[in-house]
Amino acid sequence: xxxxxxxxxxxxxxGAVQATLLxxxxxxxxxxxxxxxxxxxxxxxxxxxxDIFKGLHKEEQKPAKVKxxxxxxxxxxxxTTERLWRSYNTALIGHYDRLLEEQRIDSPRxxxxxxxVKPIDVPKDVDLEAQALEQLRQKEGVIGMFAFVTYTKMSxxxxxxxxxxxxxxxxxxxxxxxxxxxxxxxxxxxxxxxxYLYRTPYPNYKNPLGDLVWVLPAPSDQRRRVSPLQAxxxxxxxGGVLPSVDELMLGEQAGPYHNGIVLKAGAFxxxxxxxxxxxxxxxxxxxxxxxxxxDRQMARYYCIQQAPEPVPPEVPVPQKAVVESAPANKVETExxxxx
Numbered sequence: 001x002x003x004x005x006x007x008x009x010x011x012x013x014x015g016a017v018q019a020t021l022l023x024x025x026x027x028x029x030x031x032x033x034x035x036x037x038x039x040x041x042x043x044x045x046x047x048x049x050x051d052i053f054k055g056l057h058k059e060e061q062k063p064a065k066v067k068x069x070x071x072x073x074x075x076x077x078x079x080t081t082e083r084l085w086r087s088y089n090t091a092l093i094g095h096y097d098r099l100l101e102e103q104r105i106d107s108p109r110x111x112x113x114x115x116x117v118k119p120i121d122v123p124k125d126v127d128l129e130a131q132a133l134e135q136l137r138q139k140e141g142v143i144g145m146f147a148f149v150t151y152t153k154m155s156x157x158x159x160x161x162x163x164x165x166x167x168x169x170x171x172x173x174x175x176x177x178x179x180x181x182x183x184x185x186x187x188x189x190x191x192x193x194x195x196y197l198y199r200t201p202y203p204n205y206k207n208p209l210g211d212l213v214w215v216l217p218a219p220s221d222q223r224r225r226v227s228p229l230q231a232x233x234x235x236x237x238x239g240g241v242l243p244s245v246d247e248l249m250l251g252e253q254a255g256p257y258h259n260g261i262v263l264k265a266g267a268f269x270x271x272x273x274x275x276x277x278x279x280x281x282x283x284x285x286x287x288x289x290x291x292x293x294x295d296r297q298m299a300r301y302y303c304i305q306q307a308p309e310p311v312p313p314e315v316p317v318p319q320k321a322v323v324e325s326a327p328a329n330k331v332e333t334e335x336x337x338x339x
Contacts, residue, residue, distance in 0.1 A: 021167060021174040022109075022143075022197070029110040031165065032133055032146040035089050040152045088149065091186035092163075099194045109197050137168040144168040149189075157181060163189045207259045208250040214261050215240045215303035225298035231270045240305030242272040245289055247304055252279060261302055268299040 022029070093112050100108050115132060136144035145168060151161040162177040176192040178185060216222065218234045226234075235241050243251065248269055254260025263269060265280025268290070276299050278288040 021165065021172055024143075027141055027143050029143045029145060030113040030115075030136060030139070031110060032136060032144075033089070033093070033112045033114050035092065035147045035149060035163075037088060038148060038150045040150050088186050092190050095187045095190035096194060099190060103194075103198065105198060110193075133168070151185075154179065159185055161185045161189070163193070165193075205254070205258050208254060209247060209259060209304075211307045212247070212304050213259070213307045214243075214251060215305055217301055217303070221301070225268075225300055227298060228270055228274075228292060228295055231299070231301035234301070235303035235305075238303055238305065240303035242270055243302060243304040244273060245271045245275055245277050248277045248302070251302070264300065270299045270301040 113136060115136070133146065145165050147163060147165050149161055149163050151159050153159055158179060159182050160177065160179040162175050164173055164175045166173045174196070176189055178188040178192070180188055215235070215238050221230070221234060231242060248271055251261040252263050256262050263279030267279050268276040269279060271277050274292045276290045276292060276297065278290065282288060
């Protein structure tokens with residue numbers, strides 16, 4: 001069953017396009033109440049196995065005794081996993097419901113569905129071919145989902161667990177990962193899920209520099225400071241200029257994922273107004289912007305330039321169809337007989 005579950009999950013997600021899990025926003029979300037726990041690895045168990053092999057190699061432990069002990073450990077582990085699964089399912093839903101009450105969410109967007117299944121009979125695995133789950137997939141006006149958790153046992157009685165929600169219709173997914181003590185995992189997941197669903201939506205960060213793009217320093221200048229003249233020449237060679245102080249500030253604020261840059265904290269950067277900009281935080285009363293005292297003051301630099309004009313796609317020129325005339329049919333005639 002577990003193999004079927006994993007195979008079907010990766011099968012439906014492989015071709016999924018990039019989209020938001022919660023779209024369309026006007027539809028309710030129903031999550032299948034069975035949330036299986038998939039064991040990934042156990043750091044402490046790995047250490048134990050290494051110690052056992054060392055003991056066997058040094059003949060400090062007897063193989064028969066080790067085999068008996070490992071069988072007992074497997075039985076205990078199976079019972080623990082069973083209890084962990086039931087505890088996690090009820091705890092996650094309970095913490096989620098508690099958050100709904102605390103924050104006075106009268107009409108929750110997401111709910112857990114027990115449709116067609118009694119809670120006491122809920123299996124610990126998800127059968128994606130089950131009739132009730134297929135009905136949830138096809139239900140009109142509702143976004144049907146299922147969830148699963150993969151977990152790794154860490155040292156110091158901690159666990160790293162990832163809760164993954166998968167949309168049944170197209171396989172689009174969203175995951176929430178936490179590392180904490182066992183009894184806190186479900187509540188942490190519930191909080192992350194609740195925040196994802198009900199927190200205030202903010203507009204996406206806009207590129208503050210419009211159609212300007214950043215250019216890296218020359219290869220030999222990326223790890224050293226240069227004079228203002230060297231910085232200007234390098235930018236000019238790439239069709240750009242030194243950025244202004246405002247542009248350096250905006251680039252530092254935007255960061256590397258929103259058309260910004262990463263500046264080395266405590267380093268000075270050349271600016272276009274015969275100034276230098278100090279990256280990072282500073283307690284210096286002179287501030288982050290310093291006047292250039294001489295052409296020998298060294299600093300790092302970035303360049304900035306206009307974004308190139310987009311190249312329009314080539315429109316194929318329709319070609320005239322060449323119609324070849326069919327060869328005339330040759331009619332063979334029998335030669336006439338003389339006389």
